[in-house]
Amino acid sequence: MTNLNDSLPDLMRRATEHLEPESTDLVERGMQRGAVLRRRRTALLSVSAVGAVLATAGIVVGGTQLFGSPDQKQAPVAGAPTKAVTIPTKAVPPATGKDTLATLRKLIPAGLQVSKPTSMDGGLGGQNSASVVVNDGKGASWLMVTTGYAYLNPTDCSNSLPNTCTIQPDGSALEAVAREAISRNGNLKEASSNSVMLTRPNGTQVALTSMSAAGEGSPVTRKQPLFSLAELAKLAASKSWGFPPKMTVQEPAPPTPKPPVVPVQATLATLKKVIPGHPQLSGPTTRGGGTNGYNGASYLTNDGKGASLLDVMLTTGAPVKKCQDERGLAHCKVRSDGSVLLWEKNIPSYGDSRQQRYGILGNSVTLYYPDGRTISLWSFNGLGEKAQVKHTRATPAYTTEQLTTMADSKLWVFPGGTK
Structure with missing residues (x-):
């Protein structure tokens, strides 16, 4: 399975090396924004690795404007749930990476060919990851999901890219970015991707990415990713997702006061x-x-x-x-x-x-x-x-x-x- 943490620098490099000279201003602004998001990613105990990928990718090549301008009233992504998502209140055993893979396979629509399943446990306070290659007869498409927790400002869109994040009726934050395929001189071409990250008010987080290739860095296999942003949003909103064990964040003990200097x-x-x-x-x-x-x-x-x-x-x-x-x-x-x-x-x-x-x-x-x-x-x-x-x-x-x-x-x- 591709290590998404390691792929971030490669993703930035590959995306920027295909940009034309007239796009240098966009690259510079993208790199500055990427530095901000990397600091944010470091500060969050369990921000989804996929969420970081989609944010970084969207910065470099420009995110599709799924949502209106910030001053307009914004509706959820087309096809996203219009009803509030009810988070179960009963105790649910922590999920493993294999559980996450099983849920992903269950949510994939019938009639699609599924292959190359992978999964990884996040452990205490980490993220569970799973991926499959899906084919509808028009080419293989990689589909990956990461589940975990966001501990700081879980439903705050203030750190998202412009026009990529909306607050859902239940208070969840839905961030969606479409990354177009890149070609240069008609010779080199990278896969396009659709990515969403849903962060619920209780801090649980689901991030999904669909690519027009059979894997990260693989050759392009189809014109567009098999799953649209709206379809990924529906998958992310499912109540079936389980989450890894949640790490208890303990406040650091106050420093022991030093004895006074006494005359x-x-x-x-x-x-x-x-x-x-x-x-x-x-x-x-x-x-x-x-x-x-x-x-x-x-x-x-x-x-x-x-x-x-x-x-x-x-x-x-x-x-x-x-x-x-x-x-x-x-x-x-x-x-x-x-x-x-x-x-x-x-x-x-x-x-x-x-x-x-x-x-x-x-x-x-x-x-x-x-x-x-x-x-x-x-x-x-x-x-x-x-x-x-x-x-x-x-x-x-x-x-x-x-x-x-x-x-x-x-x-x-x-x-x-x-x-």
Whole structure:
């Protein structure tokens, strides 16, 4: 079976190469229009390949004016259904390419010779295609049908060629194009074709093409296609057509909002608010901020029992959802809300003789939220973890329980972004 997607460029080339020089303006306008229709074809999830062929062919060689001018009241194509087509509402099993071929053969009038049947399944959201060669004794004529769906503006004629599309009584859009045979210098001749595409309000779409040849690109076998535009319109309007499985189009999930860029001074202000009691505060520091991806802040606190550095770090990153004791001495638990809590008590700052000299100990808490927010708090019994001065008090000013309460505060605003 001819691959219609691949034949589009060939169809454009073959049609344009036979045009006389005086028709160059038509070719140029046709190519521009073809580019528009190709973009449209790409945007539609399941626009019929045959519909694209008929539109492209009509552009290049000029469509027969089946319908009146746009300002006139337009009647349906001669011979087209004059009654509204009733679309069955009951559930109908999806059709295969073989089903489409069977329907096509059933709708062909009796007395015609039918040969060379072909079919192709469209799959989920695709199109079913089928074709036969029909002969009434006056020459073979290729007849092809494609069934599928049009998801965007299914019954809007605004993107059709001028005078090729009408809205039917039931709201369907019927597009019809006749492509005349082309000859040049009396030597080369291409087959003529009649093509229609019917798009119903429910989005189902039937496209048919009849040619004055036994196939796409085959030699001319008769003067005109066996089926006229009116006869193809009647075939397209049949209620017998089945359609492939319809693809469910899901709206893309909204993008996950990025965590805000938080001024480090705001983090310092929050730290001040969550410190329990009324200690004396001094030596405020900040680090990070902006687009660095982290905010850090600290105070020296003094409750009358000695100075103690209290430090906080806020980040947003990959979620931690289970305990992984990478620090060896840490305790860990997964809490009921899915957050992971890691804590350490009285951890020595040094692992050598300096520990005996300075005696710095630290309590720490790190809280991992399921959405990737992370907060870490440290409290030392001196001016800092590596301050290299002797400790100022026996133990850190704040216990791991107090640090956990601070970390749980709803006042924290977590930063985002990377450097």
